[in-house]
Amino acid sequence: MAARFKLSRRGVGKLLRSPMVKAEMERRAQAVMATAVALSPVGGPGDPHAGRYKASWSPDSTARGGRRRDRATATVRNTAPYARWVEYGTERVRAHHVLLRAARSGGG
Structure with missing residues (x-):
């Protein structure tokens, strides 16, 4: 007899908002932030x-994130006022892509 599986959307939702998933998102955000600082x-x-840019990294997490607010998420951001120009560059300064490279590391 073959095994059967019935998806419970409510159960999947609980899993995506669970403390276990939120903790993993926070761990990955910390790893991405450590790479970004480096x-x-x-x-x-x-x-x-x-040194202001380097000291301005911070992680944030929530159990109600994502487009539909239905899952745990974590975010890494830089609060320096000029962080955008460091990341993307200007016509005179090359782009550093710090967060892009840190995110590509995967936080794993």
Whole structure:
């Protein structure tokens, strides 16, 4: 006799919001953040904000994230006011893609 499986959407929803999944998302966010900190540029001798970008990384997590607010998620962000230009670059400064490279590491 073949085994049968019936999907319980409610059960899958509980799993996706469970403390176990949230803890894993937080662990991965910490790993991505550690990689981002290691890759962060610090600035040169004339930089008035040397090290600010590197010190501005922070993780955040929630059990109600995602597009439908139905799963645990974790986010890594940089709160430095110029973080966007470090990541994507400008016409005068090359893009560093710190968060992109850190996320590609997978946090695993």
